[in-house]
Structures are given as structure tokens and as C-alpha cells.
Amino acid sequence: MTGILDKKDLEAKADTVVERIHNYLDAGKKVFTSSSFQSQSLPLLHIISRVDRDIPVYYTNTGFLYPETVQFADQLKRDLGLNVIALRPETPKIKQLDTAGRFFYASDPDHCCYLNKVQPLEPVLMEHDIWINGVRADQSSVRAAMAEEEPATHGCMRYHPMLGWDSKMVYYYRKYHDLPEHPLEAQGYQSIGCEPCTLKAGEGNERNSRWFGMNKTECGLNTTLVVGGN
Ligand code: SF4
Numbered sequence: 278m279t280g281i282l283d284k285k286d287l288e289a290k291a292d293t294v295v296e297r298i299h300n301y302l303d304a305g306k307k308v309f310t311s312s313s314f315q316s317q318s319l320p321l322l323h324i325i326s327r328v329d330r331d332i333p334v335y336y337t338n339t340g341f342l343y344p345e346t347v348q349f350a351d352q353l354k355r356d357l358g359l360n361v362i363a364l365r366p367e368t369p370k371i372k373q374l375d376t377a378g379r380f381f382y383a384s385d386p387d388h389c390c391y392l393n394k395v396q397p398l399e400p401v402l403m404e405h406d407i408w409i410n411g412v413r414a415d416q417s418s419v420r421a422a423m424a425e426e427e428p429a430t431h432g433c434m435r436y437h438p439m440l441g442w443d444s445k446m447v448y449y450y451r452k453y454h455d456l457p458e459h460p461l462e463a464q465g466y467q468s469i470g471c472e473p474c475t476l477k478a479g480e481g482n483e484r485n486s487r488w489f490g491m492n493k494t495e496c497g498l499n500t501t502l503v504v505g506g507n
Pocket of ligand 1: 339
């Protein structure tokens with residue numbers, strides 16, 4: 278194996294991330310990360326576990342996640358010793374219906390993402406200085422336009438260590454470290470989010486299987502919680 282997929286090269290890249298996070302911690306910054314607990318999340322979670330297993334790893338159990346995702350989060354918490362913290366939306370599902378009685382994910386997915394993903398994470402941003410976020414440039418045009426460091430809302434700074442990684446690098450890092458895959462991948466899922474907004478197979482980019490048929494391609498965490506986002 279040569280080039281960027283070489284184990285030594287990937288380790289060097291991972292070491293750079295480890296060092297950067299150590300620098301934040303040494304400077305007294307309060308650091309957290311968030312995760313969607315997909316197979317592609319594994320390199321960053323593994324790197325976090327190498328730095329400091331007390332770093333909080335937040336995710337929102339929206340109530341619409343696949344049970345397999347929640348189980349995978351529990352498994353990784355155990356196997357990697359991560360400090361996984363599940364958040365819950367404040368707004369009960371009964372108040373997440375539009376005037377026609379449909380859940381907002383069917384008629385206004387941006388508002389649904391706001392209630393179920395963005396709002397629960399806002400207090401976390403207020404309490405921390407650095408948000409380690411695993412977005413990759415090859416996932417969407419919104420992500421491709423991001424910088425390695427990007428101001429988030431609520432006085433927090435986003436750090437995007439995986440921005441230059443691609444799906445092959447993720448694959449080989451997982452392979453070299455014998456890291457598990459999300460149980461639904463074996464059934465043909467590529468990008469796994471909430472159940473109502475995920476299809477089994479996408480066309481081309483793996484994220485095409487999210488919000489299929491809706492005028493939405495990006496999670497609110499990566500738009501609403503970025504300074505200058507929408
Ligand atoms: S991904 Fe879909 S179900 Fe989940 S919060 Fe966003 S719109 Fe709602």
C-alpha cells in the first residue's frame with residue numbers, strides 16, 4: 278500500500294489531530310465532540326479515545342434514530358471507553374406536528390432538525406470552547422466550503438480535523454485499527470441518520486440517501502450552528 282492509504286501516512290495524519298486536541302486542552306479550552314455514530318465516525322472517535330476518554334461525545338437521540346444506531350453508540354462507549362452523552366429534544370413529539378397533523382420531518386425538515394438536533398446541542402456549545410466536528414469536504418458542497426477552524430454560534434469554535442479525509446482513508450483507518458461498522462451497513466445503508474430521512478442506497482455521493490426528495494441536503498448542525506450559516 279502506498280500514498281495516502283499507507284498505514285504510516287494515516288497514522289501521521291491522526292497524530293496531527295491528537296497533537297492539535299492536546300494543544301487545545303493544554304491551553305485550558307473546554308473541548309467536546311459530537312457524533313452521528315456511523316461507521317465513518319470511527320476514525321475520529323478512535324482518535325478522541327487516544328487523546329482523552331473524558332472528552333464528552335454528544336449525540337441527540339432524536340426519537341427518530343434507528344435502534345441499531347443507539348445500540349452502536351452504546352457498543353462504542355463500551356469498546357472505546359468513550360464518554361458518550363445522549364441528549365433528548367425538549368419538544369415532545371405531540372408538538373412536532375404541522376397543521377395537517379404530519380410530523381415536521383415530512384413538511385418542514387429544517388424545523389424538525391432544529392427542534393431535534395440543533396436546540397438540544399445549543400446549551401453544550403454555551404459551555405464549551407471547542408467543538409470537534411467530523412465533517413469531511415467530500416460529503417457535501419456545504420462541508421467542502423468549510424475551513425479547518427470555523428466560528429460556531431454561542432462563542433464556540435468548530436475544529437474540523439477530518440475535513441481533508443475521504444471515504445477511502447476512513448475505510449483504511451478502520452481496517453488498520455480493526456474498528457467495527459454500523460450494523461445497518463451490511464444491509465446496504467451508506468449514510469445513516471434519522472429513520473424517516475434515510476434511504477437504503479444513494480446515487481453517487483453517499484449522502485444522497487439522506488432527505489431524498491426533499492429540498493434539503495445538510496444537517497442543521499452544520500448550517501444553523503455555524504456563524505454565517507442559515
Ligand atoms: S434528520 Fe429528519 S427526522 Fe431527524 S431531525 Fe432532521 S428532519 Fe427530523
